Amino acid sequence: MLEYTFYDNEATGLSKRHDQVTQFGGVTCDESFRVKDSISQFVRLLPYVVPHPSALTVTRKTAWDLCDPTLVSDYAAARDISRFLTPKRGVTRVFVTYNGIKYDDELLRTMLYRNLQDPYFNSGRDSIKIDLLSVVRLVVAAAPEALVVPRDADGRMSLRLENLCPANGILLEAHDAYHDSVATMRLFRLVQEKAPWAIELALECGSAKRVEELLSSSIRTGEPVFSFTSFGNPDFAPLAIMASDGKKYIGVDLRADAFTEDGGKIAEQLYKPGTPFQIVTSNKFPLLLNAGRMRAVHGAELSESLRERANEINNKTAFRAACKDAVSRNTLEKVNDAASEELIYDGFFEGDDKRRMAAFNGASNWIERAKVPFADRRLKDFSARIILDAVANGEAALPADIIRSLAIDCSEALCRPFATATSRHTTIAKCIEDGADDAWLEWARGRYGDHPVFDAAPQAMKSAPATGQIAFAF
Secondary structure, eight states, X not given: OEEEEEEEEEESSSXXXXXXXXXXXXXXXXTTOOEEEEEEEEBOOOTTOOOOHHHHHHHTOOHHHHTOTTSBOHHHHHHHHHHHXXXXXXXXXXXXXXXXXXXXXXXXXXXXXXXXXXXXXXOSTTOEEXXXXXXXXXXXXXXXXXXXXXXXXXXXXXXXXXXXHHHTTOOOOTTOHHHHHHHHHHHHHHHXXXXXXXXXXXXXXXXXXXXXXXXXXXXXXXXXXXXXXXXXXXXXXXXXXXXXXXXXXXXXXXXXXXXOOOHHHHHHHTTSTTOSEEXXXXXSOOEEEOHHHHHHHHOOOOOHHHHHHHHHHHTOHHHHHHHXXXXXXXXXXXXXXXOGGGGTTSOOOOHHHHHHHHHHHHOXXXXXXXXXXXXXXXXXXXXXXXXXXXXXXXXXOOOHHHHHHHHHHTHHHHTGGGSOTTSSSOOHHHHHHTTOOHHHHHHHHHHHOSOGGGGGSOHHHHTSOOOSOOOOOO
């Protein structure tokens, strides 16, 4: 059985590891687009998360709205969202976002991870995930008559959901996670009607297992694949796939005039613009076409000269080894002094701690949760934050010594609002530097209290009363 889940987030900012989901919306339907389940969850602001004024403008919310005591906690929302995202046994779930795989998915993954839920909701080899924006870009490039594409004031194409949907007769209340999800579902259905080949390709490329089969076959046979990208002008790059390292594969653009064959120099070029070396990650929804599909979709063939070049490259054993060496290197820098959220891919939790997570989530009261003895420092940090959020919002009453101990376990997070403007997370200082208005400053002064960070604020704010202050001193 196949199901589709369309979902979206609204958030406090652009950091996928440090910002917070403020609304999650989603709909799950069957193959005939009959809705089977839905969710619209607004989430209360965490004590240590500072909402950026720009994000509030986009979502048409105020900082006071995010602190509404009737909203559910981040911890409770994560449990509800996890249940919504988990398919029943025997069901193949297709997860669909609009421009969401790089940011929305990772932000949501961080939320689940931080709240002791399974963060890998769509990462299994049997899961399928689709970024509908990439599919729309492919359709516009290969079959421009299929969709009505609006233009902005400068005459440029606009594929933003809030512009594309109305142009194609789909009603949309933009920047509301639930309504964006419903609109994405309707747009997906329209693309399926107008360009069924694009959805067929998306279902194949959304499966990491199928992508790996295609790329592994390309390595074995030497048959190039075409990689569709749309950064700037749409492009179907003919790639000779040379080697792999787990989910990462390295390909060479056959159109390149020249390229190095030194493994170290290849590694230096990865992830940079203008390089002939492309990294294709099997679980990041790469749009790949074999020769037959390229012929059917775009009416193009691999030229004889490029095919000869592919044969020449594939016969270079030393070059293949150099490519494998390059893709195996850690070419992405790790963060120094990583916070717990930034360690999401730094190893799974061990068996004893996994049992403790179940005990924590199944506990009947906050005292029981506070007594769960996690060994992993990430879990000690996360669990302390969860409990202190409940304390700060009057949902839990704990002895002072336990509160102090928990505050030590998560002290880095509690101090985040007061860090410098150059921190990796949003801070009060950063918002002031970015021109926060008087209303935001009034809210921040009331929430965080008198602090030297407000010295950069307007003079009128320095004497404003601190009311409704969140309990950071624990």
